[in-house]
Amino acid sequence: MRIEVNNITKQYGAFRALDNVSLEIPSGELTALLGPSGSGKTTLLRIIAGLESADKGSVLYQDSDVTHRAIRERNVGFVFQHYALFNHMNIYENIAFGLRVRRWKDAEVKKRVVELLKLIQLEGLERRFPSQLSGGQRQRVALARALAPQPQVLLLDEPFGALDAKVRQDLRKWLRHLHDEIGMTSIFVTHDQEEAFEVADRVVVMNKGHIEQVGRPDDVFAQPANAFVMDFLGSVNVFHGRVQNGRVQLGSLEVPYPAYPHDDPRPATAYIRPHEVDVDRQPHGASSLQARVERINRTGSLVKVALLDNERNLPVDVELDHERDKELALTVNDTVYVYPKQIRVFIPENNGSPAVLDEQQGQTVQLTR
Numbered sequence: 400m401r402i403e404v405n406n407i408t409k410q411y412g413a414f415r416a417l418d419n420v421s422l423e424i425p426s427g428e429l430t431a432l433l434g435p436s437g438s439g440k441t442t443l444l445r446i447i448a449g450l451e452s453a454d455k456g457s458v459l460y461q462d463s464d465v466t467h468r469a470i471r472e473r474n475v476g477f478v479f480q481h482y483a484l485f486n487h488m489n490i491y492e493n494i495a496f497g498l499r500v501r502r503w504k505d506a507e508v509k510k511r512v513v514e515l516l517k518l519i520q521l522e523g524l525e526r527r528f529p530s531q532l533s534g535g536q537r538q539r540v541a542l543a544r545a546l547a548p549q550p551q552v553l554l555l556d557e558p559f560g561a562l563d564a565k566v567r568q569d570l571r572k573w574l575r576h577l578h579d580e581i582g583m584t585s586i587f588v589t590h591d592q593e594e595a596f597e598v599a600d601r602v603v604v605m606n607k608g609h610i611e612q613v614g615r616p617d618d619v620f621a622q623p624a625n626a627f628v629m630d631f632l633g634s635v636n637v638f639h640g641r642v643q644n645g646r647v648q649l650g651s652l653e654v655p656y657p658a659y660p661h662d663d664p665r666p667a668t669a670y671i672r673p674h675e676v677d678v679d680r681q682p683h684g685a686s687s688l689q690a691r692v693e694r695i696n697r698t699g700s701l702v703k704v705a706l707l708d709n710e711r712n713l714p715v716d717v718e719l720d721h722e723r724d725k726e727l728a729l730t731v732n733d734t735v736y737v738y739p740k741q742i743r744v745f746i747p748e749n750n751g752s753p754a755v756l757d758e759q760q761g762q763t764v765q766l767t768r
């Protein structure tokens with residue numbers, strides 16, 4: 400089931416929650432709607448479900464226009480953040496609920512519920528009540544209940560948002576497996592970029608009621624379309640400077656930027672991810688920033704070094720692999736030199752509006768030492 404969203408606008412009073420949003424959801428894929436709180440993810444999901452109506456635009460399922468069809472006519476399964484299970488019903492009856500509403504025969508209900516209990520790995524717990532399950536188990540029941548009537552589309556609104564980190568991790572993997580097993584078109588709302596990147600085939604990055612970028616997780620991460628996406632996708636060092644004559648100048652750091660060969664200088668923002676930085680104890684050929692070591696955290700798969708840039712007195716976050724860390728043997732207060740391996744430069748329009756970027760946007764500078 401392919402889904403198409405065309406020019407959807409939704410206004411709450413004077414506030415525009417969705418502004419002319421168009422999107423294609425390929426059949427059988429798991430798509431994540433990713434964005435900060437208030438960006439319009441839930442509104443878009445509810446319009447796709449038929450729980451909410453748009454002011455303008457249309458929604459197509461396959462090739463049929465469902466814009467004016469109610470949720471019950473759309474054959475969708477919906478899972479909310481707060482597992483709205485029926486507390487007075489046991490697990491069996493919770494999963495069976497949608498089937499009884501649709502007047503399935505008892506024998507068929509039983510067959511389907513048993514099948515789903517197996518799928519969510521809760522066989523044997525069907526007589527328990529929701530209060531006798533953990534949060535993660537309850538959310539799996541909510542998923543089984545949504546899947547029971549064999550919907551054509553599965554919609555999940557921050558389904559793991561209320562769970563603790565470890566359970567969330569496990570459920571992510573489990574959801575991915577489940578999706579591969581049943582191959583249903585699924586849309587998953589989250590504000591957590593790590594979750595979106597781990598689970599989804601395709602990520603839709605939203606901001607202030609519009610779509611910033613759509614793509615495969617690797618592509619979005621490697622080629623963020625603009626400064627917002629770059630910023631949103633996890634920790635990044637931001638430098639303000641200018642471009643002129645094929646160079647970008649960020650304080651004492653100056654690197655070639657052939658994408659802007661012009662004479663007139665323009666303000667630019669440069670983004671450097673922590674793992675795109677190397678540090679050294681000595682300055683050498685290439686342009687670098689001098690900094691001081693503030694903190695070192697060696698507990699993760701990468702060593703996190705927090706630096707303070709001596710010139711700007713601003714933090715620079717660096718991630719080194721353990722091997723490089725051993726070579727450098729840094730300690731707090733050491734002076735080091737920062738060498739970016741890759742920089743992304745965005746040049747805002749002269750009016751200073753950061754959302755409007757010109758054709759130079761996202762130009763990546765590869766640096767060789």
Ligand code: ADP
Pocket residue numbers: 411414416434435436437438439440441442443
């Ligand atoms: P998200 O799911 O990305 O956090 P939502 O789609 O829930 O965002 O909301 C987008 C914006 O629309 C928010 O600013 C929210 O306050 C507003 N909004 C959502 N629903 C309503 C409503 N029923 N009435 C008024 N404003 C709403």
Ligand code: MG
Pocket residue numbers: 440441442588
């Ligand atoms: Mg929401």
